[in-house]
Every structure is written in C-alpha cells, then in structure tokens.
Amino acid sequence: AQSVTQLGSHVSVSEGALVLLRCNYSSSVPPYLFWYVQYPNQGLQLLLKYTTGATLVKGINGFEAEFKKSETSFHLTKPSAHMSDAAEYFCAVSDSGGNTPLVFGKGTRLSVIA
Amino acid sequence: DAGVTQSPTHLIKTRGQHVTLRCSPISGHKSVSWYQQVLGQGPQFIFQYYEKEERGRGNFPDRFSARQFPNYSSELNVNALLLGDSALYLCASSPGPGVEQFFGPGTRLTVL
Numbered sequence: 001a002q003s004v005t006q007l008g009s010h011v012s013v014s015e016g017a018l019v020l021l022r023c024n025y026s027s028s029v030p031p032y033l034f035w036y037v038q039y040p041n042q043g044l045q046l047l048l049k050y051t052t053g054a055t056l057v058k059g060i061n062g063f064e065a066e067f068k069k070s071e072t073s074f075h076l077t078k079p080s081a082h083m084s085d086a087a088e089y090f091c092a093v094s095d096s097g098g099n100t101p102l103v104f105g106k107g108t109r110l111s112v113i114a
Numbered sequence: 115d116a117g118v119t120q121s122p123t124h125l126i127k128t129r130g131q132h133v134t135l136r137c138s139p140i141s142g143h144k145s146v147s148w149y150q151q152v153l154g155q156g157p158q159f160i161f162q163y164y165e166k167e168e169r170g171r172g173n174f175p176d177r178f179s180a181r182q183f184p185n186y187s188s189e190l191n192v193n194a195l196l197l198g199d200s201a202l203y204l205c206a207s208s209p210g211p212g213v214e215q216f217f218g219p220g221t222r223l224t225v226l
Contacts, residue, residue, distance in 0.1 A: 001224060002157075005197075036217075043118075044157070044215040068129055090156050101170055103216065105157030 002027045006105035014113050019063075019078040021108045023091035026072065033074040035065055036057040038088040038107075045108045047089075050074065051096070061085070086112045115139070118207050118218035123179040126224045127195050135221045140206030145169070147215060148180060152200040158175040163188055164211055192223075200225045 006021040025031060032051050036044040048059025065076045073093060073094040088109050092102040119138045127133050139146050145164040149157035163182035177193045186207075192199055202222050206215035219220040 040194075041169075041219075041222075043219040045217070046214065049214065101159035101162055101172065102149075102157070103159070106154075107158050 002031070002095070002100065002103045003041065003101055004091050004093050004105035006089075006108050007092055008108055009106065010111065012111040012113060013081045015083055016080050019076070019081045019085065019110065021089050021091075021110065022030055022075040023065075023076065023105060024073060024076045025091070025093045027093055027095065027112040031093045032096050033061070033065075033067060034102065035059065036090045036092060036104075037075075037091065040087075044090065047076070076109050079080045081112045082111075083097075083112050086110055118205055118216055120205050122221060128226050129195055129197060131221060131225075132191065132193050133195060133196050134173040135192075135203050135205075135223070137188045137190070137205030137207075137217050137218060139186050139205075140150050140188075140216055143188055143207040143209050143216075145207075145208045145210050146182055146186065147191045147206045148188070148204065149204040150174075151204055151220070152198075153201070156220065157204055158169070160190070162211070169211060180199075195225045199223065208226070215218075216222045 003026045005024045034049045035047040050067045058064045091105045148160040149160040151157040161180040162170040168180045180190045182188045202220040204220045205218045208215045
C-alpha cells in the first residue's frame with residue numbers, strides 16, 4: 001500500500017521568502033510522485049512530477065522538488081514566494097507502472113504575507 | 115483546447131436522495147477517474163474507467179457506482195445519500211492508465 005504524509009497543514013511565509021512544503025511517501029514499489037496546487041473553488045493543477053531519471057524536477061511557476069529515495073521524501077520548494085502562490089498544495093504518489101490510482105496527502109495550505 | 119468539464123457545478127440534495135454527476139474528458143482521452151475530496155482533506159480515489167471498463171475501485175460502499183460511455187464521458191452515481199457524502203467530487207482524465215491525469219473543476223455536493 002502507498003501513503004503520503006505532508007508535514008504541516010498550514011505554512012505561512014513572507015512575500016519573497018523561501019517556500020518549503022514537506023512530503024514523505026511510503027511505497028513498496030518504485031513510485032511516481034506529484035505535486036498539485038488547488039486554488040479556492042477550483043480543481044487540481046499539476047505543478048510537477050517525478051517519474052524516472054533526474055531526481056530534481058522543475059515545474060511551473062518557479063517550483064521545484066527533489067526526489068530523495070533514501071529519505072522517502074519529495075519536498076516542494078520555491079526560492080521566492082509571491083502573493084499568487086497562496087493556495088492548497090497536495091503531494092501524491094502512484095506506482096511507477098500507473099497501475100494504482102493517485103494517493104494524496106492531506107494537503108498544506110500556503111499563506112503568503114505581504 | 116477544452117479541459118475536463120464537470121456538471122453541475124454545485125448541487126444540494128437531502129439525505130436518502132440519489133445524485134448523478136457528469137464528466138466530459140479532454141478530447142482523445144480514454145481514461146476517466148473519480149475522486150472525492152472532503153473539506154480539509156486530500157482527494158480520495160473512487161473509480162477509474164478505461165475504454166468503458168472499470169479498471170479500479172477505491173474503498174467506497176456499493177451506494178457509489180459509475181459508468182463510462184462510448185464517447186468516453188462518465189457518470190458517477192450515488193444512492194441513498196448521507197450527510198458524509200458532502201464533498202467536492204473531482205473527475206480526472208488521461209490518455210490511458212499510468213499517464214498524467216488532468217483534473218476538472220469539480221462538483222460541490224451538499225447533503226442536508
């Protein structure tokens with residue numbers, strides 16, 4: 001079985017500060033890992049994904065994440081927060097064959113303070 | 115290009131009623147998945163359909179059912195609604211299993 005733990009249900013940063021959202025996963029098989037963003041009253045938008053290859057993955061809106069197998073982590077970072085980054089962020093895992101559905105964490109709400 | 119569309123946007127029902135939610139995938143996508151997102155939680159997998167066949171089912175009671183039509187659109191049906199069924203229901207489409215999923219805006223269901 002697969003699972004995702006997102007540390008911190010709410011993270012608050014100042015505009016221009018580093019954003020770090022933590023995600024740890026559990027998987028008995030090589031995982032595919034994803035970060036999604038959800039703005040109020042909207043669906044999910046894919047920020048970035050790790051499948052195979054390079055462990056540092058770059059996504060949209062300046063976000064990136066690094067897959068660390070030894071730490072079973074896939075933390076999301078952005079060097080400089082913008083007001084428009086305020087949203088709910090979800091980490092998700094599936095197996096590398098795509099034979100299992102996405103398993104999501106509980107989400108982290110990011111607030112950006114001016 | 116049109117993304118995943120879902121209807122209705124919002125829905126209010128009372129306990130015991132039945133509801134049907136609809137989803138139209140991105141053109142060319144043959145796989146549709148349904149997720150339930152309860153307030154304050156991450157989405158939970160309900161069903162996946164590919165080429166009109168059920169490919170997977172999450173841990174939901176038999177009150178939940180779904181189907182996929184020849185044009186690859188899909189319906190999610192929920193019978194005997196409970197208060198706990200109140201949630202945002204998300205539909206996601208992909209060209210096939212194991213490929214990136216694209217999510218629709220969701221249907222907000224409120225059960226009174």
